[in-house]
Amino acid sequence: MKRTIGATLFGALLSLQAVAEVVVVVHPDNQATITKQNVQRLFLGKETAFPSSEAATIVTQPASQPLRAEFDSDVLGRNTAQVSAMWAKLVFTGRGIAPQEVETDAEVIEFIQGDKNAIGYIDSASVNGDVKVVNLD
Amino acid sequence: MKKALLAVALTAALANTAHANIRINGFANFIGGMASEDRVVSPTQDPLYGYDDNISFREESLFALQASGDVNDRMSATVQVLARGENDFEVDFEWAYLTYRVTNNMAVSAGRFRLPLFRLSDSLDVGYSHHWISAPQAVYDVPFNDLDGFRIDYSDFAGDWEYKLGAAVGTFENEISAGTIEGDNTYLVSAEVSNDWLSIRSVYGSAKTTFDQPDLNAQITDQLSAVAPGLRDFLLMEEDTARFVGVGVQIDTFDWFVGGEYTDIDIEESYTPKDEAWYVTAGMRFGKWTPSFTYQSFKGDEVKGLDELAALGEPLQTAITPSLMAINGVFAQNYTVTSATVRYDYDSNIALKAEISRYSDDLNDTRDATLSRIAINYVF
Numbered sequence: 001m002k003r004t005i006g007a008t009l010f011g012a013l014l015s016l017q018a019v020a021e022v023v024v025v026v027h028p029d030n031q032a033t034i035t036k037q038n039v040q041r042l043f044l045g046k047e048t049a050f051p052s053s054e055a056a057t058i059v060t061q062p063a064s065q066p067l068r069a070e071f072d073s074d075v076l077g078r079n080t081a082q083v084s085a086m087w088a089k090l091v092f093t094g095r096g097i098a099p100q101e102v103e104t105d106a107e108v109i110e111f112i113q114g115d116k117n118a119i120g121y122i123d124s125a126s127v128n129g130d131v132k133v134v135n136l137d
Numbered sequence: 138m139k140k141a142l143l144a145v146a147l148t149a150a151l152a153n154t155a156h157a158n159i160r161i162n163g164f165a166n167f168i169g170g171m172a173s174e175d176r177v178v179s180p181t182q183d184p185l186y187g188y189d190d191n192i193s194f195r196e197e198s199l200f201a202l203q204a205s206g207d208v209n210d211r212m213s214a215t216v217q218v219l220a221r222g223e224n225d226f227e228v229d230f231e232w233a234y235l236t237y238r239v240t241n242n243m244a245v246s247a248g249r250f251r252l253p254l255f256r257l258s259d260s261l262d263v264g265y266s267h268h269w270i271s272a273p274q275a276v277y278d279v280p281f282n283d284l285d286g287f288r289i290d291y292s293d294f295a296g297d298w299e300y301k302l303g304a305a306v307g308t309f310e311n312e313i314s315a316g317t318i319e320g321d322n323t324y325l326v327s328a329e330v331s332n333d334w335l336s337i338r339s340v341y342g343s344a345k346t347t348f349d350q351p352d353l354n355a356q357i358t359d360q361l362s363a364v365a366p367g368l369r370d371f372l373l374m375e376e377d378t379a380r381f382v383g384v385g386v387q388i389d390t391f392d393w394f395v396g397g398e399y400t401d402i403d404i405e406e407s408y409t410p411k412d413e414a415w416y417v418t419a420g421m422r423f424g425k426w427t428p429s430f431t432y433q434s435f436k437g438d439e440v441k442g443l444d445e446l447a448a449l450g451e452p453l454q455t456a457i458t459p460s461l462m463a464i465n466g467v468f469a470q471n472y473t474v475t476s477a478t479v480r481y482d483y484d485s486n487i488a489l490k491a492e493i494s495r496y497s498d499d500l501n502d503t504r505d506a507t508l509s510r511i512a513i514n515y516v517f
Contacts, residue, residue, distance in 0.1 A: 037297075041294075046292075046299060047294075048241055049241045053241060055241070063484075063485030063486075077391065078391055079422075079424075079482075080485050081425070081482035081485060081488070082391065082422075084265075084485045084486060084516070085265060085266045085267075086266075088164065088260070088263050088265050088266045088516045089259070089260040089263065089266040091162050091203070092162065092164060092201075092203060092217070092259070092260055092262075092263045092266075092516075093251070093259035093260055094205065094213075094215040094232075094234065094236055094246070094250070095259070095290070097160065097205075098160070098162070
């Protein structure tokens with residue numbers, strides 16, 4: 001019995017990994033051409049606006065979410081502790097405002113619906129018509 | 138002027154609570170340390186933060202709260218209060234300023250803020266943001282940290298490079314060594330270019346500096362006023378020009394990093410020696426662990442006024458030389474510190490650190506000591 005559960009869990013983990021892919025999303029009306037470099041600069045607080053010069057609202061997920069670690073390492077190329085340290089530096093010097101943090105993909109989508117200049121990231125499996133995926137290639 | 142600026146920033150920040158969009162953040166460093174020897178060192182010459190051979194948690198521990206709010210689309214107000222263990226955790230207004238975002242690339246701030254002398258000046262107290270327990274004291278421990286005035290920051294990108302230009306003007310005042318140091322007409326310009334892995338920064342500053350230490354000033358005045366008023370004016374630090382030059386380089390590939398800074402502070406017409414300080418640091422990141430190594434050097438032991446005295450000839454030269462040597466004895470420092478540090482990222486807002494530093498004094502080896510410290514850094 002235990003082994004069956006183990007195998008099921010293992011299978012579930014594998015399939016999760018196969019499906020889980022982090023994608024960067026914005027409001028469907030956002031017409032800016034956004035590159036991976038823009039995304040990196042926005043999420044590391046080096047830039048505050050889209051290439052269209054519209055001020056961007058950054059929305060992230062808590063450090064406890066596996067998707068956050070994936071976004072930080074795959075897209076930003078840092079680990080989450082380094083990203084937090086960079087933001088601490090910006091916040092406590094008055095040079096940046098920490099990103100909004102919401103708990104789930106659904107809340108990221110909801111946030112973006114409510115703010116046309118928001119940019120966030122979700123699991124590719126959560127994408128729906130309320131958000132537009134940013135092509136990072 | 139200073140009080141007025143603080144009051145404006147504070148009022149703006151508080152008035153904003155009505156808009157409910159006020160951001161509260163905080164950070165804390167809990168640091169304990171112990172030196173290998175119970176040394177008798179004057180505070181002007183102790184790079185070990187006042188630790189003795191008993192473990193102490195108050196020399197460097199601190200707690201800070203920051204509130205910031207948007208006054209409107211372009212203007213924000215920030216207030217930071219900080220309580221330091223060495224001051225019995227008395228709460229001080231560390232910073233209070235208004236920032237006006239002129240464009241997406243340029244911001245102007247007015248109020249009290251950290252003087253941007255060094256690469257990490259702004260985030261010096263936020264232990265969580267760096268890999269040391271404290272930034273290298275040879276470079277960072279200067280008696281003028283906060284400026285009352287204005288600051289302009291400009292940043293932009295050129296291809297893969299980001300560049301930042303800064304200028305600050307204002308005044309500072311700080312109490313040190315039973316005296317008060319004041320800087321009028323202080324200005325500072327800095328330039329930094331960086332890409333993914335490399336950052337180079339340079340800074341130049343100047344201030345009309347006055348150090349009012351009643352005992353010392355009285356001694357110099359009493360001894361020299363009648364016989365050598367020119368030398369008295371040379372030695373006293375009264376509205377004398379202080380010059381600050383600094384360069385910094387950092388290479389960070391995220392798996393490893395190496396960096397350093399060099400600074401040179403000179404108040405030519407005064408009794409204080411010219412200070413040359415630098416450090417190099419290198420470390421690696423293994424998951425949650427960041428071991429690093431730092432070497433720092435401080436040299437400021439030249440005897441001031443000897444040439445000016447020699448010009449006066451005998452018998453003054455023989456009579457006054459001992460006084461110059463005595464003054465030099467109070468301020469001269471020449472030392473190196475070698476440290477090994479390890480940082481552990483316990484959580485995304487908590488870091489634990491341990492550090493061992495070997496302090497070696499080139500003027501007086503009875504001051505040599507080893508300092509062991511542990512730290513918990515927290516941000517929220």
